[in-house]
Each structure stands twice: as C-alpha cells, then as structure tokens.
Amino acid sequence: MDDINSSSSSSSDEEFQDFMMFLDKCIGAIDGTHISAHVPAEKQVSYRGRKSIVTQNVLCACNFNMMFTFVYAGWEGTTNDSRVFVDAITTSENKFPLPKEGEYYVVDSGFPCTMGFLPPFRGERYHLQEYHGRGRQPRGPKELFNYRHSSLRNVIERFFGVLKARFRILKMMPPYKQSRQPLIVIACCTLHNFIRKWAQNDVMFTQWEEEEQEIEDEEASTSGSNNSIDLSDEVATAMAAYRNQLSQVMWHDYVIQM
Template identity: 35%
Template sequence: MDVQNKHKFPKVIGAIDGTHIHIHKPKKHAESYINRKGYYSIQLQIICDSTLKFIHCYAGQPGSVHDMRVFRLSGIQSMCTENYFPHDSHLIGDAAYTLQKHVLVPYRNNGHLTAAQINYNTRLSSARVMIERAIGLLKGRFRSLLDKLYMKRTDLIPQYIITCCVLHNICILNNDLIDDVIIIERNNIPEIANDNEITALDKERGVEKRNALTYMLNER
C-alpha cells in the first residue's frame, strides 16, 4: 500500500534490481567475471520493499551473467506463483527483466509510445526509485561494496556480501539510517531481457496485465 499511496502504482510487493560488486581478478575463470563495463565483478540481486528493507538477496554469479539468468538461478522465477504473489501482486523491475504476470517492467521506448504508455513508464520509474535508494544505502554504509572488495576468495565473497545485506536490514529495523546515500550510476542503455525459459503464456499474461494497468493509471 505504501507504493500505491506514494507513487500511485498498485499491488507492488517490492522492486528488484541487480548491482555489481567490484572484485580483484580471480585466479580461476577470470574471463567469466568481466562485466559489460569491463571490470571484474560478482553480482548481487536485491528485492526491497517500500521501507528499503531487503526481502530477498542473492549473490555469487560472475559479472558476465545476464540479469535474467541471475533472476532464474536465484529461485525467484520459480516463486512467481499465486502462492507468493497473492491478490494479483507483483515486483517491478527495469528492462533487464522479462515481462510476466508477477514482474512488471517498462515499455521499450521505440519513439512511438502512447501518452498512456509514457504515463505508465513514469509511474513505474518513480516507484522503482526505492530499489536504487536501497542499493545506495547499502553501498554508502559498506564502502567495500562500492569501491573494490579487498577479498580474493570468490567462494567467500558472496557470504560477505549477504552479511552486509543482513546488517543493512538490522540498521533499517532500528531506524539507523545514514545521510551519505550513494547515487549508483546507471547504464544509459539498460540490458534487455533475454530468457527463453519463460513460457509464452507467462509472457502473454504479463502483456495483458500491463495493458490493463496502463489503462487504469491513465484513467486516474
């Protein structure tokens, strides 16, 4: 309800995004850890709620792995059911994720979006600010996640990252916030989702739901 009240975007359980943790060159399979920006990294996928608390975290995939593959490996894809998303609820994400019934993403801007589609994208973008703020708080508090992680053992790095996420939640629950929030620079061109394992029916239901929500938001 907080997201609906603040951003007029209904039924949002949380926002999802991924971020790269800069690491030293690994001793094994180093090429797999080079991300699109050209540095070695391990990925952290986060889902946060409107309080900026993390409700799901997954870390450990090399930097070259696509966001949607991380999404599937994290177990979230298998949880996209009515049991975990009651009352027609959903996550919101960017264009790196595949549109489906329980994951809503923006329309791709092909230069021919309607006013209603632009309005939908604007509302979704406004609501998605919470995940960017949550990641900014995490990296602002734990600067090793912002700069370059000093650890070299790739088998232990995910445990360290998740520990930082747990401490982030403890701080949120105790109202221990920081003023120095890091603004994480976004790619100008987001990575486009590419996951053939989502069924055509799931994608069709996502299209239908987004179209209905676009119409509803435009009528308000």
Template identity: 40%
Template sequence: MSRNAFGRLCQILENTGGLRPTRHLTVSEQVAIFLSVLVHHKKNYVVKHDFNVRPDYQWEGSAADGRVLRDSLSRSTGLKVPPGMYYLCDNGYANGEGFLTPYRGVRYHLKEWDRGGGGPQNARELFNLRHAAARNVIERSFGLLKTRWGILRSPSYYSIDVQSCIVVACCLLHNYVRMEMPDDPLESEVLEEPNNGNGPNIDFVSSIETTTAWTAWHENLAANMYAEWLHR
C-alpha cells in the same frame, strides 16, 4: 551512528536480543566490533574463515542477469514471487508473471521528462514515468546501503545463508539509524548526488516467458493508473 544511538542499540541488543558480555568482551565492545566489520569489511576478522571455507559461488560475475534469473526461477528452492506481488525490472527482461517491466519505445528515463514536452500523454507514458520514479528510489536505497555498509560493496566469502543474514542486519541497522538520527548526514550526502534514473538500458537474454494473462494485467494496471491520474 551517534554515541547516544550506539548506546541505545547496545541496550536493545542486551535487554531484548539477549546479547551478553563474554569473558573478554563487554556488550558494547561486541557491538562495536560487529559494526566495524559491516562498515569497513575488515577481512582480518574472517581470515581463518577464508582459509578453511571454500567460497560457494553459483555464477561468475560476468554472467548475464537474465541467465542468473532463469536459473533461480527453475530451481525447486529458488526465487519465488509472493502472490499479488511483483519485482520491478528494466526492459532487459521479458514482461512475464511477477516481473513488471516498462513499455519499450516509450519515454522512460527521468531526464527525458526533464527536457520538456509536457506531462504524460497516455497510459503507457504515465506508467513508464512512475516505473522510472520507483526504480530511482530503489537505486538510491541500494546506493545508500552500500555507502553505509562497506561489507555490501565487495565480494564475500561467507556462505549464502550468512550473506542473507548480513543484508538483513544491514537493513535493520539502517532503519534503526533513521529512527534515532532523523538528520543523518550520510543520507543527505547520498540524496544530493545527481541521479536521473538513467541507468544502463541493455537488452539481456529474456529470463521468463510473457503470458497473455500477465500482459492483460499489465495493460489494465496502466489504464487504471492513467484514469485515476486524469481525474485527480
């Protein structure tokens, strides 16, 4: 973050956010410390927290994604898919309501399209191509966030609620940097890294059941997308 962008951020937090100087720290010092924690994940700021609070882990890191998602969906306060929305998933998940997966056995990864063979030949190929492109953008976005904010790259001992606020804060600050610094060197560096959307293609345990209604919606989406593409 440039010096000017930092100064404007401090003004926004003071004038709009209500941040005030304390007895020992100015507003700019408070903001600098907070940014330092986010960027470097300096654990010396949370040593007391680490010793007094027992980490609240629901699943160990080796648990299959499908099991974690199934558990999240089954909880009364768990993951909810907003009406009319859906999550983009790889084919390790079942094509259930609210979760949009690619077609199996059809060209998918972007590097497969780079090898030639022409453009999409049918609705399923076009759907998979656009699914892979969208997934590539998402993966790059997460990669950029984790590159900028070190606190997102390592295990956290904060509560789940605090971790959620940290992620939101990182996203808001990232958007602020993009507005204030159109020529962000970090973003250019991440975008230059090769990424063909060729991530792991592992079949995990299906987390949700496929429904006839959702399958029909999925097929109609692909068909309408292809028809629009043909008449472009």
C-alpha cells in the same frame, strides 16, 4: 489477475495519490548490481563486467521501506541480470519470496514479463531524467506507466547507493576465498536491514531516501527454463494485458486531474 478498479483513492499526499493504484499490488522492486570481486587471474575474463573491472553480479529484491527481502550473490560480472533472475526464482533451494496471487514486483525490461513480475513498456521513454523539464510530461498511457514504474524501481537504486556508501568493502573486495565473497555481500545487506529497522534517523538513509538515482534498463533476452515458474507465452500475454489495462486506468485518472 483481478480487474483493475478505476476509482482513485483520496489522499492528502498528492504523490501517494498518484501511485496508490500502482502500489496497491506492487510489493517491491528487483534489480541487479555489480559488487567488487577478487578472483584468480584465469577466471577474471568472466568476472569483468561492462566497465572492465572484476565484479560479481548480485540480484536483490527489496520492499518500499528500504529493506532487502532477497539477495543472490556470486554470479560472474559478465552474466546479465535476466539470467540470474530466472535462476533465482526457479531454483527451489534459493527460497525466493514469490509474490502471492495478484501481487507483483517491478523489474526492468530485460526480465521476463510473467505472472508476478511487471516490466515497463519497451520503446517508450523510461528514465526519470527523460521526464524532467517543461513540456516533457508523459504524452500517453505507456509513457505515464513507464514514468511511474521508473519512480517505483528507483527505490532499489537508492538501496544500492546506501549499501555501497556504508560498506566500502563492496567496492574493493579483499582477497578472501571466492566462496566467502558472496557471504560478505549477504552479511552487508543483513546489517543494512538491521540499521534500517533500528536506526530510523540514520544519516545515510536520510541522505539517500529521497535522492533520485539513475537506473539502467537492461534489455536482454531471457532463456527459458523447465521449472515451477510459468514463463509461457500464455502467462506473458496475460501479464502484458494487465499492464496495458493498468496503463489505461492511470492515464484516465491523469487526464482527469490535468
């Protein structure tokens, strides 16, 4: 990765100024969500997620204009996000929009730290709610990084909120053929993008655009895979070093502004 430029960008928008260096190379967020599924009784065990309801695990990537850039649907509800993620980015037929050199997505700590995918620091405060209230500001580089990482990743939770509120079929899937159910999810995401592009004053987008959502951080191990994506220790170390460098730059600017 290129060295980080420690000079902060001037902007009249204070929030944008805080995130400018982070947003500069971050092209979007990736996360999984659970969508209702209808499967035969003999298959329901593998589709029963954390809340004991029958679901499919859907992995999505989005940009910061509340539009989906990738949707991977149909996995059993018991499958963890990291396994779906690795399959999504390593199977060429999926045509995952890989980041260009120097760019990255923000992902949760259950996903691999590898080139183009940046998770938060483990073992540090992460969720936005943990930073609310007097005296709960970030107390060091890693906490500040996690706070801003969580703020960026929150965008995809707002996507999911709009999507499920608009398309109720995703909360109670009719008994369609199992092969068609992932296509329904993809169709709803496509309509979501169409509405976002052509109806900028849509009530639901206005309602959810600034609303802070609670996000889950799935800390799970990711199995390796022989593929074109480098998940080696060397690449992970390089991305972790980049994250450390970025956190130090953020903290330096944050202290100066205090």
